[in-house]
Amino acid sequence: MSAGATALLIMLAYLALALGIGLAAGRGRSKLSVSEFAVAERGLGLVVMWFLMGSTIFSAFAFLGGPGWAFDRGAAALYILGYGALGLLPWFILGPRLARLGAARGYFTMGDFIRDRYRSNVLVALMGIVAVLAFIQYLTLQLTGVAYIFNVMTEGLVPFWVGALVAYGIVLVYVATGGVRAAAWSDVLQGALMLIIAWIIGLWLVSYLHGGPGQMFEGIAAERPGFLAIGQEGSEMGKTEFSTALLVSVIGFVMWPHLFMKSFSTTERRIKQVVVSYPLFAILLVPVLFIGFAAVTEVPANAVEEPDQILPYLITDVLPVGPLVFGLIGAGALSAAMSSADAITHGASVTFTRDVVVPFRPRFSERGQLWTMRIAVVAVGTAAYYLAVVGSETLVDLLLGAYGSIVQFAPAVYGALFWRRASAVGAIAGLVVGVAVNFYYELIAPAPLLEIHAGILGLIANLVVFVGISLLTRPAPALEPEPEPAAAAGGGTERAA
Amino acid sequence: MATLTVVLLLLFTFPLYGIANSAEPILLGMPFSMFWIVLWTAVEFVILLALYWGEFGRRSR
Numbered sequence: 001m002s003a004g005a006t007a008l009l010i011m012l013a014y015l016a017l018a019l020g021i022g023l024a025a026g027r028g029r030s031k032l033s034v035s036e037f038a039v040a041e042r043g044l045g046l047v048v049m050w051f052l053m054g055s056t057i058f059s060a061f062a063f064l065g066g067p068g069w070a071f072d073r074g075a076a077a078l079y080i081l082g083y084g085a086l087g088l089l090p091w092f093i094l095g096p097r098l099a100r101l102g103a104a105r106g107y108f109t110m111g112d113f114i115r116d117r118y119r120s121n122v123l124v125a126l127m128g129i130v131a132v133l134a135f136i137q138y139l140t141l142q143l144t145g146v147a148y149i150f151n152v153m154t155e156g157l158v159p160f161w162v163g164a165l166v167a168y169g170i171v172l173v174y175v176a177t178g179g180v181r182a183a184a185w186s187d188v189l190q191g192a193l194m195l196i197i198a199w200i201i202g203l204w205l206v207s208y209l210h211g212g213p214g215q216m217f218e219g220i221a222a223e224r225p226g227f228l229a230i231g232q233e234g235s236e237m238g239k240t241e242f243s244t245a246l247l248v249s250v251i252g253f254v255m256w257p258h259l260f261m262k263s264f265s266t267t268e269r270r271i272k273q274v275v276v277s278y279p280l281f282a283i284l285l286v287p288v289l290f291i292g293f294a295a296v297t298e299v300p301a302n303a304v305e306e307p308d309q310i311l312p313y314l315i316t317d318v319l320p321v322g323p324l325v326f327g328l329i330g331a332g333a334l335s336a337a338m339s340s341a342d343a344i345t346h347g348a349s350v351t352f353t354r355d356v357v358v359p360f361r362p363r364f365s366e367r368g369q370l371w372t373m374r375i376a377v378v379a380v381g382t383a384a385y386y387l388a389v390v391g392s393e394t395l396v397d398l399l400l401g402a403y404g405s406i407v408q409f410a411p412a413v414y415g416a417l418f419w420r421r422a423s424a425v426g427a428i429a430g431l432v433v434g435v436a437v438n439f440y441y442e443l444i445a446p447a448p449l450l451e452i453h454a455g456i457l458g459l460i461a462n463l464v465v466f467v468g469i470s471l472l473t474r475p476a477p478a479l480e481p482e483p484e485p486a487a488a489a490g491g492g493t494e495r496a497a
Numbered sequence: 498m499a500t501l502t503v504v505l506l507l508l509f510t511f512p513l514y515g516i517a518n519s520a521e522p523i524l525l526g527m528p529f530s531m532f533w534i535v536l537w538t539a540v541e542f543v544i545l546l547a548l549y550w551g552e553f554g555r556r557s558r
Binding site: 078085086089090092212214220221227229231240243246250269272275279280282286 | 498501505514530537553
């Protein structure tokens with residue numbers, strides 16, 4: 001049997017095993033139920049919560065995109081560390097307020113909160129549609145990552161389009177059977193395993209190819225001056241581009257509906273614990289970036305079709321390991337990408353059904369909702385598959401693109417919590433203008449204005465319109481005074497029982 | 498907390514990040530541009546821990 005076939009066999013066996021365990025753990029429960037989804041996460045421990053919040057980063061984005069950017073664009077990849085370090089900080093302020101409000105008023109989704117504050121189904125539905133579009137880009141990232149792993153780790157035995165199709169198929173099975181959510185701990189184990197593997201590979205590659213990280217970076221600095229800095233001659237990213245990419249990620253991080261939802265199913269204390277422990281993520285990502293840097297002076301850029309293939313390429317073509325090992329590593333990377341893909345797809349289908357469809361069909365039956373969710377899963381997956389096959393963006397670009405849309409929720413969300421004059425009309429107008437500006441600069445304009453990330457340009461327009469129109473229109477009625485924190489904490493644990 | 502977020506954002510973006518925007522010196526095996534971010538992330542972690550203990554530390558639960 002060829003090396004590629006051995007690796008493929010191991011990866012498939014691992015995926016089947018993971019699915020089997022998930023199915024056994026989740027038997028008898030339906031994942032396609034909004035309350036089940038929220039209840040499943042209530043009362044989870046700190047470690048599980050940490051990994052769930054980290055799934056945005058702990059996926060194909062970090063394991064393939066991080067090294068890919070370090071290999072291709074050098075210091076540009078450092079924005080990923082800044083994003084990991086700062087992404088969750090705003091949650092320290094938002095999270096406890098949302099947890100209190102959610103406990104007192106029974107929210108499950110971001111849409112429940114927005115509707116309660118602004119009394120506008122139109123706004124909720126618009127945000128739902130924008131979120132689903134961003135989710136599609138984000139799922140494309142995961143499908144592309146899985147396809148790269150299949151393709152390179154099997155030494156080309158599995159073509160890209162088949163790899164992406166297999167990933168899409170697995171997502172469908174995961175979401176339809178509902179097994180994986182029940183086994184949150186298996187997700188954590190897979191995530192931790194992947195992190196350990198990445199550390200071993202990163203440190204091993206550096207010492208195997210260069211002797212040590214110091215020598216490696218000296219070598220890069222000597223051969224490629226400017227590559228390890230931003231906005232200098234020989235750099236691969238401009239100063240404004242770097243700064244605004246970081247800014248859009250930090251503002252956008254907790255605006256993702258599936259992460260936002262976690263505010264409603266946990267306590268203030270847990271939220272703060274997760275925020276405090278989160279910067280460790282950034283530090284844990286350092287050796288992951290080393291993987292990409294190790295290749296800069298050793299691997300010619302044209303050795304891989306796409307920079308994001310650098311991690312699997314290094315394992316199969318550079319490290320002296322056999323097909324057994326790359327099968328196992330491939331399996332670990334696959335499971336990290338698949339569990340994220342699963343959460344994204346589920347988040348998209350819940351958002352679509354609960355925030356876009358149900359507001360306009362209030363008496364929609366439970367059965368009808370379940371079918372809508374299933375159809376949404378297939379539609380979102382198909383769109384993401386199509387983008388993965390025709391698209392040419394790198395994994396990090398895909399996530400940054402999705403952030404351009406997601407960040408447009410920030411004015412409405414912060415306004416809802418902190419600004420009494422905020423009005424529904426203002427929020428709707430701001431969102432529409434912000435999204436339009438973002439898409440114009442992302443898709444139509446030949447070059448970004450002054451190197452500023454399209455999402456930030458959209459956000460500026462969004463904010464101006466939101467504030468201006470809110471001041472001219474009648475503000476939405478303020479929510480009732482917040483309950484005492486102590487009472488809310490109790491409510492938070494009892495509510496979903 | 499808002500202050501901490503803004504200060505760190507400023508340290509990680511231009512123009513302030515310009516202080517660190519260079520491969521040299523290489524500290525702890527990292528180019529200075531990377532070391533700077535890791536250093537401030539470690540500082541951030543310590544500040545957050547202190548804030549958390551200040552708020553919850555004395556309560557036993």
